[in-house]
Amino acid sequence: MTQTLKILLVDDDADLLKLLSIRLRAARHQVKTATCGEEALALLPHFQPSLVISDLRMDGMDGLALFDSIRRDYPGLPVIILTAHGSIPEAVDATQRGVFGYLTKPFDGSQLLSLVEKAGRLGATTSQDSASPSEEWRSELITRSAVMEEALRQAYLAAETETNILIQSESGTGKELLARAIHRASPRAGGPFVAVNCSAIPETLLESELFGHSKGSFTGATQNRKGLFEEADGGTLFLDEVGDMPLTFQAKLLRALQEGEVRPVGANRSVSVDVRVISATHRDLEQAMAEEQFRADLFYRLNVVRIDLPPLRDRREDIPLLANRFLTQANARNKRQIEGFAPDAIEFMMTAPWPGNVRQLQNLVEHATAICTTAIVPVSLVQRALRHDLTIIPSLADVRERQDREYLENLLRVTEGKVSAAARLAGRNRTEFYKLLRRHHLDPIWFRPSAPDTDDRGAGA
Structure with a gap:
């Protein structure tokens, strides 16, 4: 029996988008559509597809640029590229970059469904290999x-x-x-x-x-x-x-x-x-x-x-995942149907300081979605929500703690993890410096390009 997949279709041709949707839904797949690469990126973390099918030539972000973005943030997600302008160089480039499949228009519907089925089997194998019975915890x-x-x-x-x-x-x-x-x-x-x-x-x-x-x-x-x-x-x-x-x-x-x-x-x-x-x-x-x-x-x-437990600024790759989970929860609570965040809104969130960490991000999403009147949350609402977030001012102790840690990290980076050299630059003896490292949970080994020097060997933080 054919596996049911969640498929994101991306094409600026409305007629082809409708035709492909009908074919895939007839094969009992769940389908979401986007008319450009930017919209697709906004929908990805919310819809969480098991396969993306994209046109190659689109205004703005083309199919391969979209694929590069997907591969960076969702490395295991298969992508199929469709184009009416197929050529051997394009096909070679696509496959070398890791695109799962490449079809030239016009193509037979059975070809597409066969490729979709193969992608589904790949996804099932990957998830079986990576998942464990204990993941629910x-x-x-x-x-x-x-x-x-x-x-x-x-x-x-x-x-x-x-x-x-x-x-x-x-x-x-x-x-x-x-x-x-x-x-x-x-x-x-x-x-x-x-x-x-x-x-x-x-x-x-x-x-x-x-x-x-x-x-x-x-x-x-x-x-x-x-x-x-x-x-x-x-x-x-x-x-x-x-x-x-x-x-x-x-x-x-x-x-x-x-x-x-x-x-x-x-x-x-x-x-x-x-x-x-x-x-x-x-x-x-x-x-x-x-x-x-x-x-x-x-x-x-x-x-x-x-x-x-790392602060949010040390796990920025999780911000889109967390923001869209909070969006789903806010939709359910408020009976809204907001589909996602604009790409520049995600980019803005990825670069914000987040002194309030995940709780601050959750508050921001709640604020932005409460006043959003469009299907996609624009960057202006995210910026407005952040300006009104009273949790953005950290305590003086938090600021000092962060500055001390960053100073120590920079010292170890410059000295490539050599504690003696770092201690001299800091104006501290080695014993005092090791106490500082322990206090901030830093290990010199993390900053060493190769085996530790003999003068620091065996004295780990």
Whole structure:
């Protein structure tokens, strides 16, 4: 039986576009059409086709220019080129550049359907090779970024263990989404996932919220109440912004983690709990320890496995994917039918600074789509939404942290990862410089073109 495919047709000839659509839909394929290459690029991340069929000669972006853009952003997506101006040089150029198929008009409909079927088999083979039964665990975290994939790989490996995990990243990067994904991939997936924002609970209520309380233990305690540790029994407890937890409470949390039990406020006995803890913070906990704002023993208890979630500026290739997912969600919520973003709108988003990370991007898409009156969101609306986004001003600490990291990266890049040379340029000794590298999670090896020099060998950050 022929596989049903999602096919994007691109042609500036309206009559041919209609004819091809009829033929492909008759073969039970799902078809979306675009009249130019620019429109096709706007539709790609929203429609997510399994095949693109494009005319070669079109006004503006031609078929091969469209193919080059598709190959850069969607390397596994097959493209078939159609042309009425076929020639041997063009065919050779197309196939050498990686075009899946090339047909000269007029062509027999069976030729096209045969080529489409072959493309479908290729796509099915590719997805079977690359997909795994466990992909569902990370379905909320879409990416094609290598740095993000590495973070997810580490998360998947850690999920299979019972160790505590610390997620370190800036605000708005999706720490809770990653924590939920780890829970889904873990042996505790059948148990509860309980999330708590430590910075949102007043210090006076934090103990009662996490450990519970007994009836009459304080004014307003009219009955016994389970804490979040007990609610998460058999599952995962996610402590978001754990770096903002009051110092006076940190000893109580440490005791609960060490002993595997909690004592509700006002109770005479402790309660055993079986909980795996995932914590997250945007703060530099090592610096907080140095400033005596975070207990070292608690840090080492939480930081058994550490995952650094990259900021959006370090995974810009994900911006079109994320923007179109947020667009789909906004369409569903608001009963809209906006089809995508104009290419210059995507380009603008790709170059924006995004200090608020993925959360800021989601807010921008929500704003832009709410006031959009066309099928494609223009760049002007995206620019307007960004100007009105109050999350674009980063904190002073975030700015300093980013500048320090960029300075260290530039030093290592200039010195090709030679720590001694970089330390001299920075006016620091090697020990101090290695502490700076550890604080900013930088490894000199990343900047070395070949094997490390003997003076730095064995002293990794």
